[in-house]
Amino acid sequence: MQSGVKTLSAGGGASLCCLLLLWLIYSHLLREGQLAVGTCEIVMLNRDSSVPRRTIARQTARCACRRGQIAGTTRARPACVDARIVRSRQWCEMAPCLEGEVCSLLFNRSGWTCTKGSGRIKTVTPWAAAADFMHAFPSCSNLP
Structure with missing residues (x-):
């Protein structure tokens, strides 16, 4: 025992x-x-409220995404999303807006708007580098 x-x-x-x-x-x-795979962090956030009733915010995020993913936005937070969404500019497929907001593509697909029932509108235009990245690294364009 x-x-x-x-x-x-x-x-x-x-x-x-x-x-x-x-x-x-x-x-x-x-x-x-170092970031864990599949996570993102905000590394820079600037807000400009110099124009009345309008705030311009610029945010830079750093992500460690899995193969076939790229930095994007989900529920108004940085997230790893399917690279196909960024390549095709079907931004609303990322679910970028908060709960209770409706996502709509801008007419030229350069970004999206999130509209609340109260009429408040947020317009988001991703940094052009995302599109440039996909053209500069064609191997990323072939991702699933």
């Missing part, structure tokens, strides 16, 4: 040691400054 308890406690100690080692390796791989 006593040898069974010793074996059990030794096995538990070895398991704990193994978990600690795995946690150390994982935390080393996710050093400060």
Whole structure:
């Protein structure tokens, strides 16, 4: 009986040691400054309210997306989205607006608007670099 308890406690100690080692390796791989795959963070946000009743906001995000994905917007937050959406400029397929807002494409598909029932409208035009990126790296254009 006593040898069974010793074996059990030794096995538990070895398991704990193994978990600690795995946690150390994982935390080393996710050093400060690195993002986990499939996540985004806002690295810069500027707001200009100099014009009455109008706010111009510029946001830059950094994303670590999976293969076939690119940085986009979901629920008004940076997110990894299917690269096909950006390539085809079908922006509303990303679900970029908040709950209760309606997404509409701009007439030239250069962006989208999010409209609330109260009449408040947000117009979003993605940085031209997204389209330029797809042309500069044709291999990304062939992504599923």
